[in-house]
Amino acid sequence: MTISIEAPAVGARDPRPLAEDLPDDPRPAGIARLLGVGTAVSEDSYSQPELLDAFGITDSRVRSVFLNSAIDRRFLSLPGRARGGGLAEEAQGDLLDKHKAVAVDMGSRALLTCLRNIGAELSDVRYLCCVTSTGFLTPGLSAHIIRDLGIDRHCSRADIVGMGCNAGLNGLGAVTGWAAAHPGELAVMVCAEACSAAYVFDGSMRTAVVNSLFGDGAAAVAVVGGAAADAAATATPTPRVLKFASTIITDAVDAMRYDWDRSAGKFSFFLDPHIPYVVGAHAELTLDRLLAGTSLRRSDISHWLVHSGGKKVIDAVLVNLGLTHHDLRHTTGVLRDYGNLSSGSFLFSYERLQNENCVQAGEYGVLMTMGPGSTIEMALVQW
Secondary structure, eight states: OOOOOOOOOTTOOOSSOOTTSOTTOSOTTOSEEEEEEEEEOOSOEEEHHHHHHHHTOOOHHHHHHHHTSSOOEEEOOOOOBOTTSSBOOOOHHHHHHHHHHHHHHHHHHHHHHHHHHHTOOGGGEEEEEEEESSOOOSSOHHHHHHHHHTOOTTOEEEEEESOOTTHHHHHHHHHHHHHHHSTTOEEEEEEEEOGGGGOOOSOOHHHHHHHTTBOOEEEEEEEEOSTHHHHHOOSSOOOEEEEEEEEEOGGGTTSEEEEEETTTTEEEEEEOTTHHHHHHHHHHHHHHHHHTTTTOOGGGEEEEEEOOOOHHHHHHHHHHHTOOTTTTHHHHHHHHHHOBOGGGHHHHHHHHHHHHTOOOTTOEEEEEEEETTTEEEEEEEEO
């Protein structure tokens, strides 16, 4: 079944105002509506003990990092075995090839699942934004996905590359802006992260932290703006995006980065061990900015969809925002089952919330991502 996405009549308004909860917001009907989501992962999954064996890790300190990560399994595209028994070495060129193959495959499958979930067709897609930080392509993922899936070649597109784990909300800001400017037309954001294409195996504690955490995954979310967003919504409540808030912690710009490792001759991630405390210390500031002018209190937020950045990061958010383990159940569940999926993690949590069928019309939610910069991004939504 194809959804009906029609432009609203001139002067048409969302018939359901925001119940006077956002009196100072210039866009009381919301920027756009999230119609549905779809996810995909790479082919093979591994438990943490299986990965320790695959990497040949015997150092007790490194093993402890893996085994105390609150992660059970992750999906990864690992190289084959070398003659000596360990994993084969991959040059930077091999990793870029892997990024292209895995990210395009996962991203395409996530997009198709998203469209199927809302009853849309590829021909409905008018704008495609692709987000990734695990490799570099020119042209970007959007061009490859449009070609491979046969999407209309006149589809508008954008690629957001290198912003890291927070980039899903940066991308969503661009997508909702496009959707608001083109009411009734379907926009899709795809976050595709082939984290397997960014691994360095050198036995150091620096790379051990990264290798213990990240997994492959892609998520797609469909967005429509204008009054047609409500007409396209199904019986299940779908959220309107109301506003965004952003904080870049400039004193910690180098605390999370993906740069050239001269000793390894390839790119690699670096995560400062103080990142959880940096994120936690600035989470409340960003939330206060998000809720400013809305007449909403923190207790008015029913749903929290937070990036699964790691056990310590999640704990820091929980403590500093006064949340409960139940509030972050989807975040910890995604971390447990997939690891850190970078930019698409929060959409995996959103999918789990959708599948619970527990959201009531009128409830509010906060989307939250954290990443290099160091950066905290948030969005306020209402079902």
